[in-house]
Every structure is written in C-alpha cells, then in structure tokens.
Amino acid sequence: MPYQVLKRAEEVLKQLEERREKDDNKAKITKREEGYQLSFITLDDPLLLDIKEEIIDLDINSLTPVEALMKLNDIKNMLQKKGRK
Known part of the structure; x- marks a missing residue:
C-alpha cells in the first residue's frame, strides 16, 4: 500500500x-x-412516612384531575400543620 x-x-x-x-x-x-x-430527605420522619403511605395507597389511574389536586392539597396541608413549607 x-x-x-x-x-x-x-x-x-x-x-x-x-x-x-x-x-x-x-x-x-x-x-x-x-x-x-x-439524600437530603430522611424517611425516619413520621409525617413523611404517612405521606409516603398515602401516595402508595393511591390508585392514580382512577383519580380525576380534581381528585388529584385535592389529594395534593391534603398533603400540602399535612406539611403546613407541622410547620413546614
């Protein structure tokens, strides 16, 4: 070559x-x-464990958009009651 x-x-x-x-x-x-x-979030916090359980128990495919927003608002209220934002 x-x-x-x-x-x-x-x-x-x-x-x-x-x-x-x-x-x-x-x-x-x-x-x-x-x-x-x-990880900056530890799941040792009882509130976070409760939120995790609520999310796991949700059947996302059967929720309407309004129900999903209401559930999100419930979780937000749970966090605000504990003084978190």
Whole structure:
C-alpha cells in the first residue's frame, strides 16, 4: 500500500482511539457521580412516612384531575400543620 494511505489510516485510527478513550472516561465519571448521590430527605420522619403511605395507597389511574389536586392539597396541608413549607 502507498505510504500516504498508511499514514492517513494511522492518523484516523489514533483520532478514533482518543475519542473512544474520552467517551469511556466520561462514562466512568458519570457512574461515579451516580454512586455518591446524597439524600437530603430522611424517611425516619413520621409525617413523611404517612405521606409516603398515602401516595402508595393511591390508585392514580382512577383519580380525576380534581381528585388529584385535592389529594395534593391534603398533603400540602399535612406539611403546613407541622410547620413546614
């Protein structure tokens, strides 16, 4: 093969390998960041446990839009009664 063709093929290969290496590094960084997610909400709070249970018990597919808004308002009121906003 001509020298110029081989030289160009080496350049292209080098560029592709560098690009793949950068993509691999980005993927590793993303995985590390996902592993260090901190939670600012602890479910040890009885109020939050009550809210969680209410949400779990809901049949979202059977709620009308008005019922959904009313339920959201109920949860908001629960939080406000405890002095949270």
